[in-house]
Amino acid sequence: MAARARGTARRIVIWSRRPETRLALQKQPWCDATADTPEEAVRHATLVVLAAPVEKIIELARQIAPALPAGAIVTDVGSVKGELTRACHAAMPATAFFVGSHPMAGSQKTGWENASADLFDKRVCFVTPLADTAATHAKATETVARFWRDLGSEVSTVTPDExxxxxxxxxxxxxxxxxxxxxxxxxxxxxxxxxxxxxxxxxxxxxxxxxxxxxxxxxxxxxxxxxxxxxxxxxxxxxxxxxxxxxxxxxxxxxxxxxxxxxxxxx
The missing domain is CATH 1.10.3660.10 (6-phosphogluconate dehydrogenase C-terminal like domain)
Incomplete structure (x- = not known):
């Protein structure tokens, strides 16, 4: 919703685990298309955001890896970064990049029904590249940081363990x-x-x-x-x-x- 409202994406494709959620999202003006599988959702993506429970993010990263186009950047919104970042980085093919992130936004409510386009406005978002990939992932890190800044966040770059x-x-x-x-x-x-x-x-x-x-x-x-x-x-x-x-x-x-x-x- 924020990406559509702020004009940061040409096309937004969403996959959700529940069929009923995918059906509901098809009717939302900020969603261009829904996919039946995670692989289908990322097949033509330049940026992928994994917004799932922490324990599912690594699983999703491994699942989508073979379908990622060359140059694709993958990030996430998980609230824990150490083990997750290392596992997702290891799951990526040689032609794709993983840079973790964690927007400090939201509330005690869950589900897309509780979303809002200004959720990230003036909220801190951590971007957490691995220290040993700082050089090779510099451009990808800046792309992820710019994405969150464009959504209104104040970005802070730290290591996953920090x-x-x-x-x-x-x-x-x-x-x-x-x-x-x-x-x-x-x-x-x-x-x-x-x-x-x-x-x-x-x-x-x-x-x-x-x-x-x-x-x-x-x-x-x-x-x-x-x-x-x-x-x-x-x-x-x-x-x-x-x-x-x-x-x-x-x-x-x-x-x-x-x-x-x-x-x-x-x-």
Whole structure:
């Protein structure tokens, strides 16, 4: 939708796993054609975007590889990049290129019905070329970066492993915290939720996200998520100790540090 609205593609062909989705997309003005197979969808493509659950992206990359035309560039939108990028790169034929990407956009809702043409506007998008392919994939990397910039994103280029460390802290850890908070409160009186204000609602919005998707993300980025959780547990234990010891200056230090960090978020 964004590519059509911003004029970045001459022709858009989409494959979806579900026949009913392919049928529905045939009626959308931003979709030129739907394909019955992934191979058919990519046969004449210059740029392929794999928008699927993390565990399916590698499978799709291997499936489409024999059908890719010479010079084709493949990217993805997976939220974990290390193992995925290396496997997809290895799956490519000698005449095609894989450069991973991850737009930090979306919500707790899934499905094309919840899409919008301005989804990527002013959102960060990571582009994650492998370090040892930086020279050979330079043009492909720039093409992928330009694609996301044309859709309105602010592009940041990092290695796949750097990406996984970053998102473990700024994306996967918040999901784990929001989910754990709701899981904890679910064991209390159910009526309490009716008293909740915006604080609880804002803090736990992403707890409504799809569980299957997040299990896959935690599996794929397990080591970095565990490191982030361990460090957060130390932080939470520090606050617990400060309150238990009536160390209010330390509590204030933590509150002020948190407020300063939150106040510095970009609009």
């Amino acid at each position: 990406h996984d460390e970053i998102v473990a802290h700024i994306s996967h850890l918040p999901q784990a915290i929001a989910t754990s908070l709701c899981s904890f409160l679910a064991q209390k009186n159910p009526a309490w939720r009716n008293f909740s204000g915006n604080g609880l609602r804002d803090t736990t919005r992403i707890a409504a996200s799809d569980a299957t998707m997040w299990i896959e993300i935690f599996q794929q980025n397990r080591d970095e998520v565990l490191r982030a959780l361990s460090r957060f547990q130390d932080e939470l234990q520090g606050l617990h100790a400060a309150i238990a010891n009536r160390d209010w200056p330390e509590v204030r230090t933590r509150l002020d540090r948190g407020k300063t960090y939150r106040d510095a978020f970009r609009p």
